[in-house]
Amino acid sequence: MALVQDNPIEVAGRCYLVAGAAGGLARPIVAALLKRGARLILMDTDEAGLDAMIADHGSENALSFTGDITDKAALDAAVDLGQTRFGRLDGGLNAAGLLPIAASDTMDAELFRRCIDVNLTGAFLFSQALAPALRAAGGGRILHIASVSSTVSNPAYAAYAGSKGGLAQVVRVLGREWAADAITVNAIGPALTETDLTRNYLSNPAFRAKAIGDIPMGRLGLPEDLIGPALLLFGPGGAFITGQTIYVDGGRTLV
Ligand SMILES: NC(=O)c1ccc[n+]([C@@H]2O[C@H](COP(=O)([O-])OP(=O)(O)OC[C@H]3O[C@@H](n4cnc5c(N)ncnc54)[C@H](O)[C@@H]3O)[C@@H](O)[C@H]2O)c1
Numbered sequence: 440m441a442l443v444q445d446n447p448i449e450v451a452g453r454c455y456l457v458a459g460a461a462g463g464l465a466r467p468i469v470a471a472l473l474k475r476g477a478r479l480i481l482m483d484t485d486e487a488g489l490d491a492m493i494a495d496h497g498s499e500n501a502l503s504f505t506g507d508i509t510d511k512a513a514l515d516a517a518v519d520l521g522q523t524r525f526g527r528l529d530g531g532l533n534a535a536g537l538l539p540i541a542a543s544d545t546m547d548a549e550l551f552r553r554c555i556d557v558n559l560t561g562a563f564l565f566s567q568a569l570a571p572a573l574r575a576a577g578g579g580r581i582l583h584i585a586s587v588s589s590t591v592s593n594p595a596y597a598a599y600a601g602s603k604g605g606l607a608q609v610v611r612v613l614g615r616e617w618a619a620d621a622i623t624v625n626a627i628g629p630a631l632t633e634t635d636l637t638r639n640y641l642s643n644p645a646f647r648a649k650a651i652g653d654i655p656m657g658r659l660g661l662p663e664d665l666i667g668p669a670l671l672l673f674g675p676g677g678a679f680i681t682g683q684t685i686y687v688d689g690g691r692t693l694v
Pocket of ligand 1: 458484536537558631632
C-alpha cells in the first residue's frame with residue numbers, strides 16, 4: 440500500500456487562529472507552528488503578552504489581535520483578520536483558560552460563572568466563529584486545551600472540572616456535527632504544568648508534592664509535551680481523528 444503521509448505533522452503554509460496565545464501552554468506550540476511555516480493570528484486579552492510574542496517572532500507570519508474569547512464579535516473580527524490577511528484559515532487552537540480552585544462551600548458564584556464562561560462557552564464560541572471559514576477552506580482543524588479535569592474529580596475543582604468536562608462533551612458533539620464538512624474538533628488534556636495559571640498553587644510545597652505524586656510518570660507536565668500531539672492533530676496525520684480528548688498526562692488519568 441502506498442505511503443499516505445510522508446510527513447504526518449506537516450503544517451507549512453497553513454493558517455490558524457490561536458486564542459490564549461500569550462499563555463504558558465500556547466507559547467511553545469505557537470513557536471513550533473511558526474518554525475514549521477504556519478501563519479498565525481495570535482489572540483489574547485493580554486496585549487503586552489502579545490506584543491512580546493510579536494517582538495520574538497516578527498510580524499510577517501504572526502499577527503496579534505487583542506480580544507476576549509467570550510466576545511463573539513471579537514472572535515468574528517479575529518477570523519475576518521485571518522481571512523483578509525492570509526486569504527484562508529485552516530484551523531484554530533484555543534488555549535485560553537482560568538483555574539479557580541476553591542472548596543465548593545466557599546466558591547464565589549461569580550468566579551464559578553466566569554470560569555464556565557471562559558473555559559466552556561468561550562471554547563464553543565471560538566469553534567462556532569471558525570466553522571464557516573473552515574468550511575470555505577474545504578475543511579479544517581479545531582483544537583482545544585482541555586485538562587485531566589475533563590475526567591478526574593479533584594476536590595475543590597467543581598468550576599474547573601465542570602468547565603473542562605463540559606468541553607470534552609462539546610468537542611464530541613461538534614466533532615459529529617461538522618464531520619461531514621471535514622472539520623475535526625479535538626482537545627488535548629494536559630496534566631498539571633507550571634505556568635502563570637498554576638504557579639501560585641504550585642508554590643505551596645504540599646500542593647506540589649501531591650500533584651507530582653498523582654502522576655504515575657513522576658513529574659509535572661512540561662509545556663513542550665504538547666507540541667507533538669498538537670502538530671499531529673493539525674497535520675495530515677490527524678485527518679481522521681475527531682471528537683477526542685487526548686490526554687498528555689504521564690498517566691494521571693489511568694485510575
Ligand atoms: N497549566 C496547567 O497545568 C494546565 C493543565 C491542564 C489544562 N490547562 C489548560 O490549558 C489552557 C492554557 O493554560 P496555561 O497554563 O497556558 O495558562 P496561562 O494562564 O499561562 O495562559 C492562559 C492565557 O489565556 C489568556 N486568557 C484568559 N482569559 C481569556 C479570555 N477571556 N480571552 C482570551 N484570552 C484569555 C490569558 O491572558 C493567558 O495568556 C487553559 O485552558 C488551562 O485550563 C492548563
